[in-house]
Amino acid sequence: MPRTPRPSATFPAAVIEQIHELSDVGHYEIRGWGAKRAVPSFDDLTFLTSSLTRYPLEGYREAIDTTTVLGAGRAERPLVLDVPITIAGMSFGSLSAAAKEALGRAASAVGTSTTTGDGGMTPEERQASAKLVYQCLPSRYGFTPADLRVADAVEVVVGQGAKPGGGGMLLGQKVGERVAAMRTLPEGVDQRSASRHPDWTGPDDLRIKIDELREATDGQVPIFVKMGATRVPYDVKLAVAAGADVVVVDGMQGGTGATQDVFIEHTGIPTLPAVRQAAEALRDLDVHHDVQLIVSGGIRSGADVAKALALGADAVSIGVAALVALGCNRSTTTGDDRSPPEDVTDDYLALGATPGTCHHCHTGRCPVGITTQDPELEARLDVERASRRVENYLRSLTMELTTLARACGKSDVHNLEPEDLVALTVEAAAMAGVPLAGTSWVPGAGAGLP
Amino acid sequence: MCGIAGLLITDPDQRPQLGALLAPIFEAMTPRGPDSAGLALYGDGVEVHKQVGPATKLTADMALADRGGTCGIAHTRMATESAVTTEGCHPFMAGDDVGLVHNGSFSNYATVRRDLAATGVSFDSDNDSEVCCRLLAEQLAAGAGLAEALGSVPDRMDGFYTLLVATPSEMAILRDPAGCKPAVVAEGSGWVAVASEYHALSELPGIDEAHVFEPAPLEVHTWRA
Numbered sequence: 001m002p003r004t005p006r007p008s009a010t011f012p013a014a015v016i017e018q019i020h021e022l023s024d025v026g027h028y029e030i031r032g033w034g035a036k037r038a039v040p041s042f043d044d045l046t047f048l049t050s051s052l053t054r055y056p057l058e059g060y061r062e063a064i065d066t067t068t069v070l071g072a073g074r075a076e077r078p079l080v081l082d083v084p085i086t087i088a089g090m091s092f093g094s095l096s097a098a099a100k101e102a103l104g105r106a107a108s109a110v111g112t113s114t115t116t117g118d119g120g121m122t123p124e125e126r127q128a129s130a131k132l133v134y135q136c137l138p139s140r141y142g143f144t145p146a147d148l149r150v151a152d153a154v155e156v157v158v159g160q161g162a163k164p165g166g167g168g169m170l171l172g173q174k175v176g177e178r179v180a181a182m183r184t185l186p187e188g189v190d191q192r193s194a195s196r197h198p199d200w201t202g203p204d205d206l207r208i209k210i211d212e213l214r215e216a217t218d219g220q221v222p223i224f225v226k227m228g229a230t231r232v233p234y235d236v237k238l239a240v241a242a243g244a245d246v247v248v249v250d251g252m253q254g255g256t257g258a259t260q261d262v263f264i265e266h267t268g269i270p271t272l273p274a275v276r277q278a279a280e281a282l283r284d285l286d287v288h289h290d291v292q293l294i295v296s297g298g299i300r301s302g303a304d305v306a307k308a309l310a311l312g313a314d315a316v317s318i319g320v321a322a323l324v325a326l327g328c329n330r331s332t333t334t335g336d337d338r339s340p341p342e343d344v345t346d347d348y349l350a351l352g353a354t355p356g357t358c359h360h361c362h363t364g365r366c367p368v369g370i371t372t373q374d375p376e377l378e379a380r381l382d383v384e385r386a387s388r389r390v391e392n393y394l395r396s397l398t399m400e401l402t403t404l405a406r407a408c409g410k411s412d413v414h415n416l417e418p419e420d421l422v423a424l425t426v427e428a429a430a431m432a433g434v435p436l437a438g439t440s441w442v443p444g445a446g447a448g449l450p
Numbered sequence: 451m452c453g454i455a456g457l458l459i460t461d462p463d464q465r466p467q468l469g470a471l472l473a474p475i476f477e478a479m480t481p482r483g484p485d486s487a488g489l490a491l492y493g494d495g496v497e498v499h500k501q502v503g504p505a506t507k508l509t510a511d512m513a514l515a516d517r518g519g520t521c522g523i524a525h526t527r528m529a530t531e532s533a534v535t536t537e538g539c540h541p542f543m544a545g546d547d548v549g550l551v552h553n554g555s556f557s558n559y560a561t562v563r564r565d566l567a568a569t570g571v572s573f574d575s576d577n578d579s580e581v582c583c584r585l586l587a588e589q590l591a592a593g594a595g596l597a598e599a600l601g602s603v604p605d606r607m608d609g610f611y612t613l614l615v616a617t618p619s620e621m622a623i624l625r626d627p628a629g630c631k632p633a634v635v636a637e638g639s640g641w642v643a644v645a646s647e648y649h650a651l652s653e654l655p656g657i658d659e660a661h662v663f664e665p666a667p668l669e670v671h672t673w674r675a
Contacts, residue, residue: 055610409557
């Protein structure tokens with residue numbers, strides 16, 4: 001009798017395949033997207049909505065406020081958003097110009113902001129985005145005083161959730177003529193951005209940098225500080241000490257256009273504990289909601305937004321989800337007024353992926369024209385149709401958010417609070433600092449854990 | 451889930467009847483709040499009485515019908531999210547002499563409580579209404595008048611509420627933006643009465659000639675003794 005093949009738990013097929021690949025090529029795997037493994041998330045929480053002790057708001061009759069003000073403390077022109085959902089920084093280079101423009105149009109249509117990325121600001125995205133956050137990254141590629149002065153906010157990027165402690169990466173196949181010119185780099189050569197800023201390292205020097213940016217923008221616009229979620233309580237307090245008007249915390253599920261797989265899967269903490277720790281740090285400083293908190297990393301639904309707000313965020317940012325709304329991982333292109341959508345499944349297969357599993361942003365061979373600099377591929381994304389999808393998605397997220405907030409009896413989505421939530425797993429209860437459902441038990445509460 | 455009752459006497463000759471007129475209004479609110487009852491009685495200073503059990507027991511124990519004064523606000527409680535204890539009974543007192551009774555529930559009180567606690571405010575109970583009361587006290591201490599302080603409650607407190615507030619010289623009422631929780635006011639000859647339900651006011655002398663109305667959402671009404 002032949003025995004049933006016996007797979008190894010330590011060396012399952014996927015691990016064996018990965019070792020074979022590493023042993024063939026002699027370097028780490030690079031890919032796009034965020035962590036693919038399961039981590040405790042907002043899915044592990046549920047809302048205690050109204051019943052007899054509390055009463056819900058009527059959905060179609062009683063107003064609920066979603067207005068979100070960022071940087072009201074110090075800036076002359078705080079960023080006033082109609083919804084607490086913003087588009088995260090993604091570079092022109094990593095994304096096509098068409099994708100950036102579509103995101104800008106969609107954000108403008110719903111009254112929220114979008115964000116530049118490594119490589120500078122394109123005229124198209126400035127024009128398409130009514131509210132544009134200008135990133136200041138370690139590489140300073142394409143970072144100019146002229147663009148700084150037309151920004152609606154400035155975001156100093158210390159790190160991001162997909163690769164806290166690492167720099168940006170843009171492989172040569174995406175460094176086309178325009179990208180190379182904006183970054184003053186040679187065409188077609190892999191670009192590795194710096195991991196540290198050239199002119200400051202710690203919070204003491206960051207303070208000087210923030211003062212400088214504030215002066216350069218005449219104190220008009222808020223200064224954000226964005227970080228990947230690692231030692232969150234300390235990092236948030238230091239960002240505030242350095243003068244941040246808004247702190248952006250990006251959890252380990254946060255995406256990227258390209259980085260080492262080992263970075264994506266094995267660094268940082270999930271967004272769930274990150275938001276709680278960040279809010280606690282701001283409360284400790286007595287600046288919670290005076291310095292606003294934006295949370296990102298794996299936000300997909302209005303439920304995620306509501307839970308992030310309940311745990312103390314003022315707003316969330318979406319990156320990967322916005323790309324998916326554009327059409328990422330769809331089997332067809334958008335089509336346009338002249339031609340119908342085209343099935344591009346074969347192009348996914350050629351990348352070693354399928355529609356629904358693709359993370360090959362780094363290759364520049366995006367089958368749906370989003371993460372590419374190839375004119376033929378970029379032409380597959382119709383800006384008008386793609387932006388309408390993102391607009392629809394942002395409106396849907398907002399409706400889901402207000403549905404839950406109304407059911408919790410809130411007339412303002414920012415009145416959601418941790419006490420509205422319970423956890424479905426012991427891990428999530430400990431990480432979010434809310435009771436396990438059906439109990440009053442918050443694992444770790446009072447243990448003085450950071 | 452609660453009942454509120456209040457009576458302000460504007461005619462000095464009627465002040466000896468305050469307790470006799472208020473007791474039936476208060477007791478009529480028992481079905482809305484059988485768990486506990488409480489009363490703040492204004493006259494020579496302010497007295498606060500509160501205990502677990504029905505309003506009829508409290509009015510009998512303190513012989514309310516025999517008491518005079520300028521104003522009384524009372525509450526019958528059906529506990530929602532905090533314990534049935536004397537500490538959880540209304541009225542809550544803001545500062546030395548501002549009394550507050552509340553019908554409804556606040557949906558963000560944990561956050562406001564955390565914010566106030568961070569500034570050094572301490573609490574006697576885990577009750578949502580106490581949070582509103584402490585907030586009011588902070589604003590009064592900062593120099594706001596009663597109408598102004600009460601009118602600013604919706605800026606911080608979310609949820610549904612009828613709030614009845616008294617000071618040694620005034621009584622005031624505020625309902626939530628949706629007008630979700632009830633309140634009926636009767637302005638009579640020499641008195642102003644408030645209750646959660648009209649029937650509680652129907653036996654007041656001169657009620658047929660009184661101006662009876664439901665306060666509109668977010669309108670602050672104040673009356674002077």
